[in-house]
Amino acid sequence: MSRFVVVHSFTRRVGTSAVAANLALLLARSGLRVALVDTHRQRDTIGPSLGVAPRARAFVDACTDPAPAGLLDDLSELFRLPAGRFSALPGGHATHLLDGDPSLSADEIVGLLRSVTLVSGADYVVVDAEAGLHLETMALFAVADVLAEVIEPEPAGHQGSAVTLDVADRLGVPRRWIVVNRAAATPVPDVDRVVLESAFRVPLLGALPEAPEWDRTDAGPFVLEHPAHPWSAALCTLASTLLDDEMVARGALGE
Template identity: 30%
Template sequence: MVKVISVHSFRGGTGKSNLTANLAVLAASQGNRVAIVDTDIQSPGIHVLFGMDEQAIQRSLNDYLWERCTIAEASYDVTPPEIAQSNGSVYLIPSSIKAGEIARILNEGYSVTLLNDGLRNLCKELQLSYLFIDTHPGLNKETLLSVAISDVLVIILRPDRQDFQGTAVTLQVARKLDAPKTVLVINKVLPSYNPEDVKEQISTTFQVPVAGVFPVCEEMIQLASSGIFCLEYPHHPYTDQLRQATAQIIT
């Protein structure tokens, strides 16, 4: 049975794509077949983390939504060597980075039903254990679909008043859509903050479990989306926290 995990944030700049990529890779490191769909069609970017050259993306999620190909034909095997050694697999369905194609989606929209059907077909065709959806920040029809079909909704936020307000709205929507499991991840926490205090405050405020509290990490900033953190720094305390969060999210 495939588990669908949507990673969402109300605002941009929370580190959502980095978190999605690391969670997916760590899930695959346990010998699982994992796929990531970049549904942040307006501002795609998770392909950069996997070192994909934009010129090498011949087919994208956009092409599937325009019925030029099947969704599986828009998938790319981006399995890192370390994960292949563990018998795991990682597939990525990127969104187009071409300005004209982004503009077309914004102008014309797309069929949410077609996207839903594609995600279900992808799970079958690739025989997935986990499907991760990297969503577009905020609330739109794609977000509502992602929440509706997810087994787990991961909401990432920063210790910021605007993020708190947006997260509260997102949780209201998730509850109305009967999301089976929702967890919070708090990112970019300043070193002066006590992680346990932050965790308790957030979980009490929102009445939702917190899967991880991640500090501002200099190595993550220096990496600058040029790789997957848990592979570049396998023994880093930040990676240990990622593993703990992954265990809570995928089980």
């Protein structure tokens, strides 16, 4: 059974898709089998984040038709990985764009995610969640093993993120973290870490620096385009922290 890592933010444009796509790719490059699912209803964000547009059915369509054939696009070869290592399901679908956000039932979303695990055999399904707190978010939390709640350093959206983490707790998401993106300095000084962790009552998984290079990235994944950049190094550290914790979460230490 796959582990579900949901990457979410309360406010928009915080860098959730950037984190989700690059984290999924890093996990695949570390030897794990990974499926990346973009749950944005209005558009695909994997294309912009990774520089490749998956050819599978888009999320909204896949929710109503989760048939295994063509459910995921295997992107492994594009990233010089063994077949089946890294697959993706794009977000959105054009036919619904004019009707506002299409409403999906929790059963459809959970059903799709179950199909993704069966089709991919993934160790990890990384879910790129839409910003905000909707029925769709709750459906993702119903299956999530890990929630990485992405926040910006400025406190504007922090209250919404705190509420999101509380909802995730009540819905039984076992591992809950905050991730700071666009931080002025990384690693976050200890004093700031303590303030953040006590405000959100969950641990800090990692902090990623402000990176002006993001504006110039359109060719491919940031971690491959800028492997020596502090943002990429910080994401590697974050991925290691996550995997270390997974050893505990999966009972490898006999807990």
